[in-house]
Amino acid sequence: MNKYLVILLMVIFYLQCTNSPNDSSLTIYTHRHYDVDKEIFANFEKEMGVKINVVNASADELIQRIESEGDQTPADLLITVDAGRLVRAKEKNLFQNFNSSMIDSTIPDNLKDSENQWVGITKRARVIVYSKERVDPSELTSYEDLADGKWKNRILVRSSGNIYNQSLMSSLISANGEENAMNWAKGITNNFAREPKGNDRDQVKAILAKEGDIAIVNTYYIGRLLNSDDELERRAGNAVNVFFPNQEDRGTHINISGIGIIKNSKKVELATLFIEYLLSKDVQEQFATANYEYPINSNALSASVLEEWGDFKEDTLPLQRLGELNKEAVMVFDRAGWP
Amino acid sequence: MAISETTYFIKKIKNIFNKWTLATASIILVLCLPLLAILLGLLTGAGNTWDHIQKYLLLEYISNSIYLIIGTGILSSLIGISSAWCVATYNFKFRAYIQWLLYLPLAIPSYIMAYAYVGFLEFEGTFDNITLNTTSGLDIMNIWGLIFILSISLYPYVYGSSWVMFTSLGKKLWESTSLSGITQNKYFFNIALPLTLPAIFAGLFLVFMEVLNDYGAAKYFGINTFTTGIFRTWTALEDINSSIFLAAILVVVIVIIQIINRFFRGRKSYSINDISSNSQNVRKNIKGIHQLLVLTICLFPVVIGFIIPLLQLLKWSMLHISSQLDLFLFYLSMNSILLAFFTSLLIVLVALLLVFLPRWSKNTYMKFLTNFSTVGYSIPGAVIGITLIAASGYFVNYFDYIFNLKIGKYIFSGLALLIFAYLFRFISVAYNPLEANTLRINPSIPESSYLLGKSKFFTLFKVEIPLLKSSIISSSLILFIDLMKELPLTLILKPYNIQTLAIKAFEYADDERITEAALPSVILILIITTIILFLSKYSKVKAY
Numbered sequence: 050m051n052k053y054l055v056i057l058l059m060v061i062f063y064l065q066c067t068n069s070p071n072d073s074s075l076t077i078y079t080h081r082h083y084d085v086d087k088e089i090f091a092n093f094e095k096e097m098g099v100k101i102n103v104v105n106a107s108a109d110e111l112i113q114r115i116e117s118e119g120d121q122t123p124a125d126l127l128i129t130v131d132a133g134r135l136v137r138a139k140e141k142n143l144f145q146n147f148n149s150s151m152i153d154s155t156i157p158d159n160l161k162d163s164e165n166q167w168v169g170i171t172k173r174a175r176v177i178v179y180s181k182e183r184v185d186p187s188e189l190t191s192y193e194d195l196a197d198g199k200w201k202n203r204i205l206v207r208s209s210g211n212i213y214n215q216s217l218m219s220s221l222i223s224a225n226g227e228e229n230a231m232n233w234a235k236g237i238t239n240n241f242a243r244e245p246k247g248n249d250r251d252q253v254k255a256i257l258a259k260e261g262d263i264a265i266v267n268t269y270y271i272g273r274l275l276n277s278d279d280e281l282e283r284r285a286g287n288a289v290n291v292f293f294p295n296q297e298d299r300g301t302h303i304n305i306s307g308i309g310i311i312k313n314s315k316k317v318e319l320a321t322l323f324i325e326y327l328l329s330k331d332v333q334e335q336f337a338t339a340n341y342e343y344p345i346n347s348n349a350l351s352a353s354v355l356e357e358w359g360d361f362k363e364d365t366l367p368l369q370r371l372g373e374l375n376k377e378a379v380m381v382f383d384r385a386g387w388p
Numbered sequence: 389m390a391i392s393e394t395t396y397f398i399k400k401i402k403n404i405f406n407k408w409t410l411a412t413a414s415i416i417l418v419l420c421l422p423l424l425a426i427l428l429g430l431l432t433g434a435g436n437t438w439d440h441i442q443k444y445l446l447l448e449y450i451s452n453s454i455y456l457i458i459g460t461g462i463l464s465s466l467i468g469i470s471s472a473w474c475v476a477t478y479n480f481k482f483r484a485y486i487q488w489l490l491y492l493p494l495a496i497p498s499y500i501m502a503y504a505y506v507g508f509l510e511f512e513g514t515f516d517n518i519t520l521n522t523t524s525g526l527d528i529m530n531i532w533g534l535i536f537i538l539s540i541s542l543y544p545y546v547y548g549s550s551w552v553m554f555t556s557l558g559k560k561l562w563e564s565t566s567l568s569g570i571t572q573n574k575y576f577f578n579i580a581l582p583l584t585l586p587a588i589f590a591g592l593f594l595v596f597m598e599v600l601n602d603y604g605a606a607k608y609f610g611i612n613t614f615t616t617g618i619f620r621t622w623t624a625l626e627d628i629n630s631s632i633f634l635a636a637i638l639v640v641v642i643v644i645i646q647i648i649n650r651f652f653r654g655r656k657s658y659s660i661n662d663i664s665s666n667s668q669n670v671r672k673n674i675k676g677i678h679q680l681l682v683l684t685i686c687l688f689p690v691v692i693g694f695i696i697p698l699l700q701l702l703k704w705s706m707l708h709i710s711s712q713l714d715l716f717l718f719y720l721s722m723n724s725i726l727l728a729f730f731t732s733l734l735i736v737l738v739a740l741l742l743v744f745l746p747r748w749s750k751n752t753y754m755k756f757l758t759n760f761s762t763v764g765y766s767i768p769g770a771v772i773g774i775t776l777i778a779a780s781g782y783f784v785n786y787f788d789y790i791f792n793l794k795i796g797k798y799i800f801s802g803l804a805l806l807i808f809a810y811l812f813r814f815i816s817v818a819y820n821p822l823e824a825n826t827l828r829i830n831p832s833i834p835e836s837s838y839l840l841g842k843s844k845f846f847t848l849f850k851v852e853i854p855l856l857k858s859s860i861i862s863s864s865l866i867l868f869i870d871l872m873k874e875l876p877l878t879l880i881l882k883p884y885n886i887q888t889l890a891i892k893a894f895e896y897a898d899d900e901r902i903t904e905a906a907l908p909s910v911i912l913i914l915i916i917t918t919i920i921l922f923l924s925k926y927s928k929v930k931a932y
Contacts, residue, residue: 082895246609247529247608248900254510258510375624
């Protein structure tokens with residue numbers, strides 16, 4: 050008797066987990082796992098009467114999965130946290146084109162694919178933060194300058210396995226050529242305050258602990274540190290100021306979180322509607338305030354802390370290039386001995 | 389003459405290829421699919437970045453992995469053997485509790501341990517605050533720190549196997565050797581330790597596998613190991629062929645270590661059930677400073693391996709408890725528990741089949757082949773995940789082609805694929821103890837059932853399974869713990885409507901929101917702790 054009950058329960062559990070997505074639903078594979086995303090998805094569900102299924106994993110895993118699932122894939126949309134992975138998905142022929150006059154008119158060309166296969170949804174800058182106590186901001190100019198000997202034992206940065214560092218390197222290869230980018234990486238390696246480790250927040254905490262004086266981090270981590278529930282994190286955030294490099298030339302390196310419609314999806318219209326929803330002014334402001342990212346829609350306002358840092362000149366390199374140069378960037382890191 | 393020879397031959401063939409042989413062979417074949425897919429990587433060869441990997445990266449991957457294995461091996465042996473020796477030979481206050489508390493670090497996944505310790509020891513972190521900011525923090529994000537983290541989370545494997553051995557040596561051996569005037573120290577180093585070595589090595593083998601399985605802690609500390617390298621080759625260098633090639637090399641090395649391990653320990657297993665009542669150990673009573681010393685040796689691992697990280701996580705979870713403690717968290721916990729519960733039942737069931745089918749088939753080759761279907765535990769979860777996700781498409785197509793039915797996708801996608809991956813990775817956890825304990829069942833018991841005309845399955849369910857009840861329950865519980873903690877496979881293979889506590893904690897941590905990762909981690913740890921304590925209550929009856 051008990052045996053059958055267990056078997057019955059197993060079958061019910063299995064079926065509950067395998068019910069297939071129906072017509073009025075969207076399945077989203079996403080690398081973003083912020084709580085605000087869930088709120089925004091829930092709002093869309095309510096407004097449109099559509100069910101949204103979410104699979105969270107890293108973009109690499111999701112791309113591999115969409116590839117393996119082939120025409121059986123339940124995925125309608127893929128969201129990544131960097132442009133490089135979007136380009137990779139496009140190269141693997143996983144996306145389809147979408148047409149939207151709203152996207153055409155509101156999103157600058159460098160933040161979307163030239164063939165309308167993906168588009169950014171939020172934007173972040175990779176900046177230099179410096180110790181308020183020990184660094185005079187007039188010392189700072191550009192990423193290139195960080196290779197200078199005056200920064201010896203003062204630079205904190207995470208390892209080269211991190212995608213944000215890889216994208217920054219791609220932008221330097223694009224701006225200065227591979228040879229110079231390589232010398233730059235070697236210069237930075239000589240200036241490390243410590244071996245690269247930890248995440249972006251740990252670099253800022255290390256400035257508070259006086260292990261180094263400047264760090265290369267993404268903007269939204271500073272926003273989050275300043276607004277953290279943890280006192281130590283707030284103090285770390287308050288110990289540094291943000292500097293936007295390369296304002297005299299090409300501008301500060303930016304990257305995006307972006308989205309594309311999966312080739313085998315049969316719900317292009319609904320999916321396009323969803324993308325437009327994510328890019329609408331209100332939702333953009335919701336992203337910006339909850340997660341301290343920069344909105345992509347220029348009509349939307351940034352979070353107040355971002356406003357305080359002021360406007361800055363962005364590198365307008367088409368983000369597509371970041372993806373195309375990513376592999377080369379990783380190899381440059383390896384050759385330069387940046388672990 | 390010739391005719392009878394032929395009939396004899398046919399009879400022999402029939403004996404070898406009976407229905408049980410076929411059933412065994414097909415289970416083994418399916419279970420070996422992931423292994424075959426990985427080893428196929430050796431034939432396919434490396435991809436186009438291989439020269440680059442060899443020139444700039446491979447040496448670092450290998451040397452770091454070797455340092456980690458040696459360092460963690462030494463440190464976890466020191467902790468595990470010393471505490472096991474104390475618990476097995478002395479009588480002191482709270483001994484009965486401490487004996488089980490020493491297992492608790494198993495409840496904390498090593499990457500969560502890593503985050504907790506960084507928070508505890510960092511500049512102006514908890515330790516710094518307790519000592520009134522006199523330490524300016526202790527940086528443990530280096531290879532020594534990683535060895536420390538891995539050792540304190542993995543020593544229970546060494547502790548467990550050596551404790552069982554020390555206890556089973558029994559008092560007779562000590563009495564007879566002490567007659568020759570040998571001191572306790574000499575007894576430990578010259579007699580007990582050498583006799584226990586195979587058991588220690590068995591525990592150490594599990595430690596090594598877990599060290600190679602670790603991805604989260606090494607990545608956070610910025611230490612490039614073989615396993616992080618496999619990931620980096622796949623994701624950053626965009627070269628899945630070289631990635632699987634690296635994985636295949638690792639698997640070959642592991643299989644070699646495993647053969648050495650089998651050679652050392654022969655057919656023995658070192659589970660709690662091995663302590664038979666006639667090896668009752670009379671422990672030495674100790675008092676005063678001696679007792680204090682022993683208490684310190686035994687409590688030290690519990691404090692650093694469980695209490696400190698748990699307190700740090702509790703401190704963090706207090707920050708978000710009001711916003712995080714909701715129905716969703718309850719749903720997550722239920723989801724994790726149900727998934728782990730049903731999967732462990734399934735794995736035990738398949739393990740039982742894998743134990744009994746080869747016996748029924750009376751075919752010795754099958755027995756040998758089952759060895760291959762239980763190597764999954766020694767392959768890093770991430771490697772299995774990547775291989776399966778890359779190969780699942782082929783599996784689906786092959787199945788559909790062979791059976792001419794569209795059934796492949798129900799077996800090799802979604803939840804089924806995840807459960808299949810769990811099965812491959814964890815089956816040895818159930819298979820090894822069940823197999824060892826089945827050997828002890830007197831063969832005349834099932835034989836008499838067959839003589840009464842009962843079928844093999846009837847005998848299995850009514851006679852053999854009841855005899856194996858205790859090892860079935862204990863191995864299901866251990867499986868449950870492993871499955872609750874499991875991260876890489878679940879992360880890579882889970883379908884969209886599966887969420888677990890381990891995944892939730894990882895997502896927060898990956899997103900650099902470690903304080904928010906604390907609450908799901910704490911719940912996970914508490915559930916596992918309950919299971920470990922239950923296991924202790926349950927096994928106590930058996931052990932004495």
